Each structure stands twice: as structure tokens, then as C-alpha cells.
Amino acid sequence: MTDAKKQQGARLSEAEAIERAKQGDAEAFEALYNLHKRRVYSLCLRMTANTAAAEDLTQEAFLQLFRKIGTFRGESAFSTWLHRMAVNVVLMQLRKKGLPVVPLEENIETEEEAPRKEPGADDPRLAGSIDRMQLQRSIASLPPGYRMIFLLHDVEGYEHNEIAEMVGCSIGNSKSQLHKARMKLREILKTSRAEKATKP
Amino acid sequence: MQRATSYAVVTVLVLTALAAAESTRQEMHFKVGRRASVSIVNQYGGISVKPGPGKVVAITAVLYSSKVEVDQSKSRRRVTVFSHLLEGADTETGRVDYEVLVPADASVTLHSTTGPLRVEKLHGDIMVEGSTASVDVRDVSAGHIHIKTLNGPVTVTNVSDGLVEITSVGGDVALNAVNGSLVHVNSSSGKIHYDGDFGDGGDYSLTTHSGDIEAIAPAYASIEVVARSVQGMVEKDFPLQPEHTSFVPRAGSAFAGTMGEAASSVKLLSFSGKIHLKKR
Amino acid sequence: MTCEEFKRVLPELGSGHGIEQEEHLRSCCACSDLVADLNAISKEARFLKGSEDPSPWVWNSIEVALRQEGLIRQPQLQHLQTPAPMLGWRLRWLVPLAATLLIVFGALIYQRGTGQPQTAQQPSPPAGVVTANLQPTDVMGGEDLQLLKTVSERSPSMRATYEADLRSVNAYIRDAEQSAHSDPNDEVAQQYLRNAYEQKAMVYEMALDRSLP
Numbered sequence: 064m065t066d067a068k069k070q071q072g073a074r075l076s077e078a079e080a081i082e083r084a085k086q087g088d089a090e091a092f093e094a095l096y097n098l099h100k101r102r103v104y105s106l107c108l109r110m111t112a113n114t115a116a117a118e119d120l121t122q123e124a125f126l127q128l129f130r131k132i133g134t135f136r137g138e139s140a141f142s143t144w145l146h147r148m149a150v151n152v153v154l155m156q157l158r159k160k161g162l163p164v165v166p167l168e169e170n171i172e173t174e175e176e177a178p179r180k181e182p183g184a185d186d187p188r189l190a191g192s193i194d195r196m197q198l199q200r201s202i203a204s205l206p207p208g209y210r211m212i213f214l215l216h217d218v219e220g221y222e223h224n225e226i227a228e229m230v231g232c233s234i235g236n237s238k239s240q241l242h243k244a245r246m247k248l249r250e251i252l253k254t255s256r257a258e259k260a261t262k263p
Numbered sequence: 264m265q266r267a268t269s270y271a272v273v274t275v276l277v278l279t280a281l282a283a284a285e286s287t288r289q290e291m292h293f294k295v296g297r298r299a300s301v302s303i304v305n306q307y308g309g310i311s312v313k314p315g316p317g318k319v320v321a322i323t324a325v326l327y328s329s330k331v332e333v334d335q336s337k338s339r340r341r342v343t344v345f346s347h348l349l350e351g352a353d354t355e356t357g358r359v360d361y362e363v364l365v366p367a368d369a370s371v372t373l374h375s376t377t378g379p380l381r382v383e384k385l386h387g388d389i390m391v392e393g394s395t396a397s398v399d400v401r402d403v404s405a406g407h408i409h410i411k412t413l414n415g416p417v418t419v420t421n422v423s424d425g426l427v428e429i430t431s432v433g434g435d436v437a438l439n440a441v442n443g444s445l446v447h448v449n450s451s452s453g454k455i456h457y458d459g460d461f462g463d464g465g466d467y468s469l470t471t472h473s474g475d476i477e478a479i480a481p482a483y484a485s486i487e488v489v490a491r492s493v494q495g496m497v498e499k500d501f502p503l504q505p506e507h508t509s510f511v512p513r514a515g516s517a518f519a520g521t522m523g524e525a526a527s528s529v530k531l532l533s534f535s536g537k538i539h540l541k542k543r
Numbered sequence: 544m545t546c547e548e549f550k551r552v553l554p555e556l557g558s559g560h561g562i563e564q565e566e567h568l569r570s571c572c573a574c575s576d577l578v579a580d581l582n583a584i585s586k587e588a589r590f591l592k593g594s595e596d597p598s599p600w601v602w603n604s605i606e607v608a609l610r611q612e613g614l615i616r617q618p619q620l621q622h623l624q625t626p627a628p629m630l631g632w633r634l635r636w637l638v639p640l641a642a643t644l645l646i647v648f649g650a651l652i653y654q655r656g657t658g659q660p661q662t663a664q665q666p667s668p669p670a671g672v673v674t675a676n677l678q679p680t681d682v683m684g685g686e687d688l689q690l691l692k693t694v695s696e697r698s699p700s701m702r703a704t705y706e707a708d709l710r711s712v713n714a715y716i717r718d719a720e721q722s723a724h725s726d727p728n729d730e731v732a733q734q735y736l737r738n739a740y741e742q743k744a745m746v747y748e749m750a751l752d753r754s755l756p
Binding site for chain 3: 086087088089092093096100101102104105108109114117118121122125126129130188189193195198199202213217218219220235238239241242245246248249252
Binding site: 432 | 595596598698700701704705707708711712714715718719722731734735738739741742745746749
């Protein structure tokens with residue numbers, strides 16, 4: 064795309080781009096893609112931890128969106144609509160692989176969730192010392208179900224009622240999974256920090 | 264006399280400097296995070312990629328004339344290096360050779376017309392596109408290897424636990440000890456040679472239009488195999504149990520059946536080339 | 544309130560705490576540290592939003608698919624009249640156009656094949672025997688010639704390579720179409736056809752690759 068075209072795309076507001084895309088305007092499609100590609104791709108990448116799979120899922124999410132763009136009436140924000148498609152696409156992929164997305168029961172306790180020893184009094188808080196790269200790595204190591212809820216709520220900013228609708232679980236389950244995801248991340252981050260502290 | 268000697272020395276030094284200036288060396292280093300993505304676009308010249316220490320992408324570029332520049336861009340996880348041809352550049356003057364060290368889990372994308380292109384010992388995704396470039400990928404695990412070539416020969420060696428997709432118009436393709444969940448080769452006139460176990464319970468598809476296919480497998484291979492050539496001859500060195508004879512449209516043109524537990528699916532298809540399933 | 548009771552209600556609390564929970568937090572360092580840590584993780588996570596870019600291939604693939612499905616509706620061929628400096632950029636439409644034409648053409652051939660009634664009056668040739676190819680193998684359509692013209696302008700040294708490859712791939716398509724035509728239910732013939740079109744699309748894509756100058 065030439066620089067002139069890029070600038071023209073930027074000048075297109077999202078609303079204009081949506082209307083023009085409904086008419087089959089190629090530049091409008093590309094403008095919408097450029098506006099939202101990062102967010103969709105980042106979600107897919109964090110869920111799959113694989114660039115090729117994330118790119119395939121990103122492509123599929125946008126294709127589904129563009130196929131249905133004629134039906135978009137503006138009842139919700141366009142980005143929310145797109146994001147819902149991206150989540151569906153990722154969930155379908157995880158289901159195809161047979162990976163559990165969200166446990167059916169809220170109160171299932173697995174080995175990972177067994178009660179752990181409370182940190183000692185001399186274990187300082189994480190606040191102010193969280194390394195963002197380490198956080199990304201830790202998120203990648205979460206089970207897919209926890210990871211999805213955590214990404215949707217804490218990274219993407221969705222509310223529990225929206226997450227419950229997207230993922231197909233109860234609001235209570237969404238809250239419970241989020242809490243477990245954060246607890247697991249806390250454990251990983253503290254372990255990582257302790258390991259670094261003991262290294263020469 | 265002394266003045267003449269001085270002039271001669273200076274002249275030699277200047278000429279040496281000018282000659283050295285014809286090819287220049289550039290070094291670039293980029294710090295990257297986990298699962299970095301590295302992309303090199305180089306129309307004329309070779310690219311060699313190997314794993315390096317730490318979370319650093321180290322690139323050494325040798326430029327063969329002043330008619331080519333190396334441009335670079337970097338975002339948090341993506342490094343892109345691009346050979347920018349200036350006016351008047353051709354295959355010789357526009358040539359740049361790259362030696363690249365990347366973290367072993369990096370994803371790598373290489374584009375070149377002439378190549379050669381070489382990648383080894385990585386476990387990220389690898390995408391290679393060359394027109395007449397020879398492509399050599401070896402000792403790779405757990406990644407997605409995607410190779411496209413017009414006429415360059417392709418060699419893939421010692422790959423495990425991955426996905427391999429190769430599309431070649433006229434370039435010959437050789438796969439040695441390549442196993443994965445999916446191994447697909449689509450060639451038009453290029454020959455395909457496979458020497459491996461057809462392992463990992465994978466889906467193997469070797470197809471050509473007019474190129475020959477030679478597949479060498481061990482006696483313990485566990486495969487369900489279909490081989491067919493519309494106009495060429497088809498041979499096998501193995502007995503198949505059971506053998507599906509109803510599949511064969513004309514004698515010597517096809518066979519189908521299983522060996523062992525039939526864990527992997529193997530398709531050997533050519534339109535007018537010969538197919539031979541050999542015993543190692 | 545005990546620590547156990549506090550931890551039981553913690554998932555439900557969200558950002559707000561009741562009086563009872565506040566009192567417990569004031570008196571219990573462990574629970575207070577726990578809440579601070581969980582809030583810090585949540586706060587830091589917000590900075591991870593939308594920080595990665597997909598490769599340019601993703602948009603390329605989306606664009607091709609949109610054109611194939613007719614969702615992009617723009618006249619294409621008039622761009623081919625534009626002057627030479629614009630030609631390289633305008634001709635990028637040839638890639639999705641070519642892919643669209645190839646897929647549509649292939650689908651039409653397939654449909655014509657399946658539409659033919661299998662009656663005694665129309666004996667089909669034995670499976671695997673292909674009728675003689677009466678067309679010369681080096682026939683190239685208008686798009687192919689336009690592609691070669693573009694290659695000549697951008698990389699003259701590559702013209703001969705692309706011409707030979709187009710001939711090879713066109714022969715593949717022709718043979719694959721005949722094979723699929725003679726037995727439309729033959730899955731192997733369908734695979735030949737798909738492979739042949741994939742080859743043609745790859746040749747176009749590489750010839751017009753925007754990443755190479």
C-alpha cells in the first residue's frame with residue numbers, strides 16, 4: 064500500500080469504513096483490518112503461543128467479520144463485535160484440539176489448585192516489581208481455560224457478563240476462573256523472582 | 264626517487280582502499296523477546312540462519328557494491344531486514360550475503376530470488392520463498408516449515424514433530440529423515456525423493472505432475488499407502504497387507520494397501536511421472 | 544472474619560470490598576498482600592493489550608479470499624491502462640484476480656463434469672485414460688502475458704524462468720482438468736486439480752511479490 068493510500072485509510076473513520084466496506088470497498092476493508100489487527104492478533108497469539116496458528120486464526124476472524132459486515136447495525140461497538148468473533152474462532156480451534164476451555168464445574172479442584180503454603184511474612188509484595196516480559200511468559204504457561212478468561216478480562220477489559228456470553232459459561236464461573244488465573248500467575252511470578260534472587 | 268616511491272605507495276594504498284570499498288560489511292544486533300519473528304528480504308544473494316546465544320538477533324551483511332543498501336526495522340518482537348536495490352543494480356552489484364544468528368525459538372521468513380537459503384537447528388516456524396534459490400533446511404523440530412520455490416532445489420533433512428509444506432514448480436525436492444504430523448510436497452515437474460520412516464502417525468502427501476517420485480522406507484514402516492500415476496509406471500518393493508486391488512485402474516499404474524499398524528497415511532501421486540516405493 | 548472466609552468470597556469481590564472485608568484487610572497482612580499482588584497483576588496486564596502485529600501475509604490472504612467471495616467489488620481491468628510508474632502497484636490486483644479466476648474456472652469445470660448424466664448413450668472414457676490433449680501445451684492467456692510483461696519490466700533476467708514455469712503449470716492444469724472431467728467423483732483427480740491451481744497461484748504471487756523490489 065502506498066503512503067498516500069495509508070494516509071487516506073487513516074483519515075477514514077471507523078464508521079465511514081464500515082459503510083464503505085458494506086459496499087465492497089477494498090480500501091475500507093483494509094482500513095478496518097489495520098485498525099483492529101493488533102488486538103485480534105495479540106489475543107490469538109497469547110492463546111495459541113504460536114505465530115503461524117495465531118495468524119491463521121486472525122485471518123479467519125476477520126474473514127468471518129467481513130462476511131457478516133452487511134448485518135452490522137451498530138447495536139454494539141464494532142470492536143466488541145469483532146472481538147467476539149475472534150474469541151469464537153479461538154475457542155473453536157481449542158475445542159478441535161480437544162483442549163478444555165473452561166471447566167464445567169466451578170469448584171473443581173485439580174492438583175494445580177490444591178491449597179498451597181501461604182507466603183511467609185518476609186515475602187515482599189509483587190506490586191511495583193512485575194516484569195512485563197515475565198508476566199507474558201507466565202500467561203503463556205496458564206491452562207487454556209484460565210488464560211482465555213484472564214486475557215479477556217484483565218488484558219482486553221471485558222466484563223464478566225460479556226465473557227460469560229462469549230465463552231458460554233456462567234458469570235460465577237468466569238469470576239472463579241479469573242481468580243484462579245491470577246492466583247496461579249502470582250505463584251509463578253513469585254517463584255520466578257525467588258529463583259532470580261538466589262542466582263549468583 | 265624517494266618521491267616516486269612515496270607516490271607509488273600512496274597509489275597502491277588508495278587502490279586497495281577503493282577495492283575494499285566495493286564490498287562492505289555491516290553488522291546489526293537486535294535484542295528481542297521470546298518467540299521473536301525475523302524476516303529477511305534479499306533479492307540477490309545468500310541467507311544463512313543459525314541459532315545464536317541469548318535473546319539477540321545478530322546479522323552480518325556483506326554488500327557487494329554501493330548499488331545496494333540494507334534497510335532495517337524493528338518492533339518489539341519482529342525484526343525485518345531488507346536489501347534495497349538502487350538504480351542500476353543487477354544480480355552482481357545488487358548482491359548481499361547475510362549470516363544471521365537468531366534465538367532457537369524464533370520464527371524466520373526468508374525471501375530471495377537467487378539465494379542460496381539455509382536454515383538449521385531452529386524450532387520456530389520457518390517460511391522460505393526463493394525463485395531459483397537452492398533451499399536447505401536441516402535439524403529442525405516442532406515448527407511449521409513452509410517452502411515455496413519456482414526452480415530452486417529444496418533439501419530438508421532431519422525434521423521431527425513438525426509440519427512441512429513445500430510447493431515447487433520445477434525444483435527437485437529431497438526429504439531425508441523428515442517426520443511430522445503433516446508433510447506435503449506439491450511439485451509440477453520437479454522430482455521428489457523421500458528417505459525416511461513416514462513416522463509420527465502423520466499425513467504424508469507427495470504429488471507431482473510430470474516429476475518422478477522415489478520414496479524409500481524401512482521394512483518396519485507403519486503406513487497406509489496409496490500410489491497412482493495416470494500415465495507413468497508405479498512400482499513397490501514391499502508386499503502390502505491387505506492390498507486393495509479394486510483401486511487399480513490399469514495394471515502398473517497404482518497400488519494401495521497397508522504396512523504394519525498403518526499409523527501414517529501416505530499418498531504418492533503423479534500424473535505422468537514414475538513412482539517407486541523402495542525398501543531401505 | 545477469618546482468612547479462609549475472606550479467600551472464599553475474594554473471587555466475587557471485584558474492585559470493591561464490603562466493611563467486613565475492609566476490616567479484615569486492615570488487620571491481616573497476608574490477605575492484604577494477596578489482594579495487592581492480584582491487583583498489581585491485573586493492572587500490569589492492561590499494558591499487554593494489542594501489542595503484536597501479524598505479518599503482511601495475513602492481509603494478503605484475507606484480500607484474496609474477499610475477492611474470491613465477491614465481497615470486494617471494484618473494477619480491476621481498467622487499472623491495467625495506467626502509466627508505467629503505477630503499473631507495479633496496480634498490478635498487485637492481478638494476484639487476487641488470477642486466484643479468483645482460477646478457482647472460479649476450476650469450479651465451473653468441476654460442475655460441468657458432475658452435471659453430466661451418466662447414461663448408456665454417453666459412455667465416459669475408462670477411468671485413468673485421458674483423452675488426447677488437442678491444445679498446444681504452451682497456450683497462455685491474457686493474464687499470463689500481462690504477468691510476463693510485468694516481470695520483464697521489474698526483473699528482465701527472470702522472464703525466461705517465469706515463462707517456462709507458466710507453461711509447465713498450465714500443462715498441469717490442463718491435464719488435471721481433463722482427469723477431473725473424465726471422472727468427476729475421483730478424489731485423486733480433484734487433488735491434482737487443487738495442486739495445479741495452487742502452483743499457478745504461487746507463480747503469480749511470487750512474480751508480483753510486493754516485498755521484493
